Amino acid sequence: MARIAFILLCHKDPKGVVAQANRLTASGDYVSIHFDARANLRDFELIRSELADNPSVVFAAKRWKCGWGEWSLVGATLEAVRAAVASFPLATHFYMLSGDCMPIKSAEYAHAFLDAEDCDYIENFDFFESDWIKTGFKEERLIYRHWFNERTQPKRFYASYELQKRFKITRQIPSDIQVRIGSQWWCLRRQTVERVLEFCASRPDVMRFFATTWIPDETFFQTVVPHVVPRKELRPRTLTYLVFTDYGMPVTFYNDHYDLLMGQNYLFARKISPEALRLRERLGALWAAEGVHFPISNEATGLFRFLTGRGRVGRRFAPRFWETDGTLGRENSLRLIVSKKWHIAKRLTEAIRTHTDIPAVDYLFNEAEARLPDLGGVENTVSKRHRHRKALLRLLFEQFDANRLVICLDPSGMHLIQDLASDKTDTRVLLIDSHFDDDYLRGHIGRVGLAGPETSEEVIERLLPTVRADLEHEAERLRDIEFTSFHSIAPWRSAEDNAVQIARFLDVMPEMGRELASTQFLFAE
Incomplete structure (x- = not known):
């Protein structure tokens, strides 16, 4: 039977992290935690002390200071993955989660789902040919080097970019790599994770390339996994349900979304509002439930688009x-x-x-x-x-x-x-x-x-x-x-x-x- 090592990236809500780790490990699974080094040290100490007696929980050996769009997110993930591989030899699958994620299926259902097919679940679309990137930088993410964070150091970020663009200081993508892109929320088999770690150790050139790529959490695993695993063993989808608004922001789920989430063909969902206490309570209990039937309807995304697509009367459209x-x-x-x-x-x-x-x-x-x-x-x-x-x-x-x-x-x-x-x-x-x-x-x-x-x-x-x-x-x-x-x-x-x-x-x-x-x-x- 499948046993999952959850790779949990988090930076807040220590009590929620403890509850999530205890809930996931109670089903016989494992949790490897990376807690952002930028976060409150007392929060991290609370998590460690509360989970110290749980043998199914391990912590990343190195804590990264994470920033949106930076290599630090990939570095933190790799640290948590290495800790999980070393600590949990019985883990068959490794599943990326955030502190905002909650299960929308039972552990019984999730294990049976992963046992049904020997494959990896990771979005991986052609970086240049697909329309995965809707707005903003595309090729610029790769051909220029990005040392600064756009959100925390915008002046340096754009000054560096403009200088490279002006003087045509570009770089080549490693010749044997086809860059692919997709969601960072993946579920990989143990043999796949081990091959990825071997690849990281043997290809410092690729590691250097992605270390200065912009938003590499959307491209690194998505590129490396298809490089080390046959395409027929890959399913280009995520098992974590999420919806984005027209403004590129993830939709937040609340108490009245329970039935809707249960009907989606996914195992987890994000983002669950921290204020949705009743929803969190019900989803937490759902993970431990047995014998639950889940009729899959997949209507949530269509319903969201249908309702939000109505626009504000008289203001949504303008003449061509x-x-x-x-x-x-x-x-x-x-x-x-x-x-x-x-x-x-x-x-x-x-x-x-x-x-x-x-x-x-x-x-x-x-x-x-x-x-x-x-x-x-x-x-x-x-x-x-x-x-x-x-x-x-x-x-x-x-x-x-x-x-x-x-x-x-x-x-x-x-x-x-x-x-x-x-x-x-x-x-x-x-x-x-x-x-x-x-x-x-x-x-x-x-x-x-x-x-x-x-x-x-x-x-x-x-x-x-x-x-x-x-x-x-x-x-x-x-x-x-x-x-x-x-x-x-x-x-x-x-x-x-x-x-x-x-x-x-x-x-x-x-x-x-x-x-x-x-x-x-x-x-x-």
Whole structure:
């Protein structure tokens, strides 16, 4: 059975460190602790005294003064790893943790998970080809030497960088090394850790290179492990669950996140708020539990993106710079059919194409197939249409040789609707109101990735009210905007009422409005 030696890097909360070490070792596992040399000495002495009688705990022989982005973080990790390898000969796996991490599975589950496959878990993506680095330095991390810390010595950091850049003082990456990048939270087998330590002893050139690399905790192990282990034995993922905000900061979890965390396909999670005492208590008890079933849903990241992606109404988006002075033309009239239920909107556009001479296309900003004519390639991808949306619409007016055009939009694209409605052209909006029953919401949850096939019914039931409220809020936001010409139809209104609204929206005779409103199965699910 797997026995884990946890490599615990910490710098605060001595009581929490003691509790974490005792909890992890109670399951038959081990803990190797590196406590930052910058931290309070009395805190370190408290930890040592409290854990002195625990034979499954060892301390790094050397304490490093750690700084974010520095080699010191890798040095501290290697010290803790060496201590663990020497002290715990029965350890089969070595798992990186921080003081902010907590288990989200039981020890029983974790051991069975690691026993199931003989492999290492470490993110390792190509440094240059992947988009793992979103902003800031990329190649500069490697080709220049970094002796100073950006956060504590910013003037020296950037002065050193600018001098090297100005005088072209660069260096070569070791020729036999392919630099890779990923999360610092890994889980490696014993034989892998021993090979890494042998590599460190035999390759001082590589050690010197990474010692002056910026943020080496994201590249050192991620590069060395694939160098000493066959790729087929590597799984490019972390077993520690974490989510980052749009600003690159890790999301903190609180008391009400317990069920959500349990459903993720990971063994630990960070960051757990120090104030989330109830969550810490429950997760701590979970590690010692036996016979617990964990239905994996993996909906947490999707739910976070879904909820935070709503933005602040009216402030999240701005017009594309090339469209600031663009217009669709005062002589043209754009008609926007806005509907969450795409199949209903498409039935209406099909009827408009059949019974009138008004050109109508479907969800051209949402799906590739939208009943568009050939426009010479500008229409090939949805992303290209978004980048040049007004240019695309002008082309459609020209292609159809018409001054009226109907398009379909999803109400979630509020920024797009507002942008088009603010144009100098005559813009009219037709909202198709809908009820959202539980069956529809379940399908929507699956379509947007909030839940997967393995998501439990209990999790989905918890999501239903949130998603329903969000969809209803989209329609309310649309009504709150003071459009010059706003109309709406709904399945619960009379056919005559819907006919009047459609006729005014399209500017057609009442008879044609009635013809379109009576489209067979228009509102059918």
